[in-house]
Amino acid sequence: MTGPLPPTSSAEAGPGNRRLREGLISVLAPVTACLTALVGLTAWTTAGAAGTPARIEVGIGRVFLPYADRERTAAFFRITNTGGSGDQLVSVTSPVVEAVMLSRHTSAAGGDSMRMASSTEIPAGSTLQMTPSTLDVMMTVKGRWHVGDAVPFVLHFRNSGPVEAVAFVVRPGS
Numbered sequence: 001m002t003g004p005l006p007p008t009s010s011a012e013a014g015p016g017n018r019r020l021r022e023g024l025i026s027v028l029a030p031v032t033a034c035l036t037a038l039v040g041l042t043a044w045t046t047a048g049a050a051g052t053p054a055r056i057e058v059g060i061g062r063v064f065l066p067y068a069d070r071e072r073t074a075a076f077f078r079i080t081n082t083g084g085s086g087d088q089l090v091s092v093t094s095p096v097v098e099a100v101m102l103s104r105h106t107s108a109a110g111g112d113s114m115r116m117a118s119s120t121e122i123p124a125g126s127t128l129q130m131t132p133s134t135l136d137v138m139m140t141v142k143g144r145w146h147v148g149d150a151v152p153f154v155l156h157f158r159n160s161g162p163v164e165a166v167a168f169v170v171r172p173g174s
């Protein structure tokens with residue numbers, strides 16, 4: 001696309017232009033549907049959800065490829081609670097990793113520190129995005145991973161129970 005679309009009423013609006021327009025509309029339609037869904041979600045969470053149970057969704061996660069000969073690494077998930085009650089992430093498991101723990105990172109004047117967290121709150125209507133500098137899932141990797149591998153996880157919530165998720169192996173920092 002290099003310029004505005006010609007007006008449809010123009011004498012030049014032949015079949016070619018119509019095809020172009022229809023192509024554009026078919027691209028725009030999913031975007032519009034997506035925005036409509038988002039607006040619907042927001043309205044629903046703020047209006048009708050109060051008092052309803054927690055409703056947890058876990059997005060596709062990322063897990064860092066372990067450095068060279070190291071086995072420890074971290075995974076990151078985005079967790080959304082569209083319900084009307086809070087929930088807590090209490091543990092994370094996977095058949096292909098060991099020693100999984102939630103860890104909370106803080107940085108202060110003396111440097112960065114990390115401590116284990118036994119659980120983390122997911123308040124009603126909130127989204128938790130894990131990052132290397134806030135909260136992540138630390139683990140020991142069994143076997144060898146490659147960038148792009150899909151690693152299965154189960155996130156366990158106090159009220160919602162187990163929720164399956166997948167994380168793709170990415171280069172650290174990406």
Ligand SMILES: [Cu+2]
Nearest residue numbers: 074103136138
């Ligand atoms: Cu960590």
